[in-house]
Amino acid sequence: MSVTSDKIKLPPYIEGTSALLGSTVATAFLQPFDFLKVRLQGSGFASSSGNSSGSGEITKIKRVGVIETCKNVLKNEGIKQFWRGSSPTIVASGIAWGTYMHFYETYKNILKTKQNVTQLDTFNHFICAVGASASQVFITNPIFLIKTRMQLQTPGSPTYYTGIFDxxxxxxxxxxxxxxxxxxxxxxxxxxxxxxQMSSYEHIKYYFSTSSSKSLDSLNASEIFIASSVSKLLASTILYPFQVVKTRLQDERNIPNQNNVKVYNGTKDVIFKILKNEGITGFYRGFVPNTIKVIPNTSITLLVYEEIKKMFQLYYK
Structure with a gap:
């Protein structure tokens, strides 16, 4: 695979900074959709009466959709609740994108040097992206944990979080x-x-680049939008069930009570109970608001990321 590469090779930390700024802009606008997604993901829990016996059994309850969830939040918690957890969300998303792109570009540079090429193939982009994701997980998991609990917690809870550090x-x-x-x-x-996501994103960008005989850094906003939207939708659809499992494990209602009883006991237990009580559709709770959120979120993030990169490239000339 050969195509004209970026004119100026930027340091990985510049790539990370550009992604961090892009994510901050996108998250600030789209926080309510993230809130709704998390609320719907966590709504498969038993009601409080279902845990009163200390048995840890899941009580089947009526599932509510996006519109009813919105009405309930507006009625019982107020419009400000849609931005509950926004500070850890912005911090977590910014750090996640920043560290991710830093490691992604670092690993890409290592493989390019090792293979003596200017452009990696789809498989190598996939390997770099997975490695970058694994690297950032251990940095950002605590922040995403707090973000999730802040979005699911109810006022008056003994473990109510007032902020990230609390x-x-x-x-x-x-x-x-x-x-x-x-x-x-x-x-x-x-x-x-x-x-x-990133291997698809790079492949689609490469397609646009070769079909129009342009360099990768010369792609226009619409081409970046299409590449980011399609790649994000593909990745989200395939792996969304893991997001639901993660949310159930991180919710404050899964903290052991006085009898040391939790709703879920590990990843396998979450999967089993969702299948038993909610069926396959339970793994896609919150998929609609997630899709409405992630497409513009990723598109805005990557658009701003690419534009900031161009600014840095002018500076480095």
Whole structure:
């Protein structure tokens, strides 16, 4: 695979900074959709009465959709609740994208040097993306944990988090340091999300580049939008069930109670109980608001990322 590469080779930390800024802009606008997604993902839990016996059994409850969830939040919690957890979301998404693109470009440069090529093939892009995702998971999992719990918590809860640092402090106090890494197993499975997304993204960009005889850094906004949208939709659809499993494990309602009983006991238990009580569709709770959110989120992030990169390239000339 050969195509004209970027005119100026930027350091990986510049790539990371560009992605961080792009993610911050996108997340600030689209936070309500992320909130709805998490609420719907977590709505498969038993009602409080279902846990009162201390048996840990799941009580089947009526599932609500996007519109009813919106009405319930507006009626009982107010419009501000849609931005609950926005600060950890912005921080987590910014750090996740920043560290991800830093490691992604680092691994790409290593393979390009090793193979003595200017452009990697789809498989090597996939390997670099999976490696970058795995690297950033261990950095960002605690922040995403707090973000998820802040979006699912209810006022008056004994473990109510008022912010990122308060959430980290209470989590460590109640669950220990390892509590910050709940959901890390499905998060590691989700590293294939980055592999599918970025390898598809690079491949689609390469197609546009070769079909129009342009360099990769000369692609226009519509081409970047199409490449980012298609690649994100593909990755999200295939691996969305792992997001639901991760959310169930990270929810504050899965913290052991006084009888040391949890709703779920590990990844396998989550999968089994979702299948038993909700069926296959349970793995796609919140898929609609997630899709509405991730397509523009990723598109805005990558568009801003590419534009900021161009600014840095002018500076480095």
């Amino acid at each position: 959430g980290i402090k209470k989590t460590v106090k109640i669950e220990g340091f390892k509590g910050l890494y709940k959901g890390v197993i499905p998060s590691l499975w989700l590293t294939f999300h980055g592999g599918i």
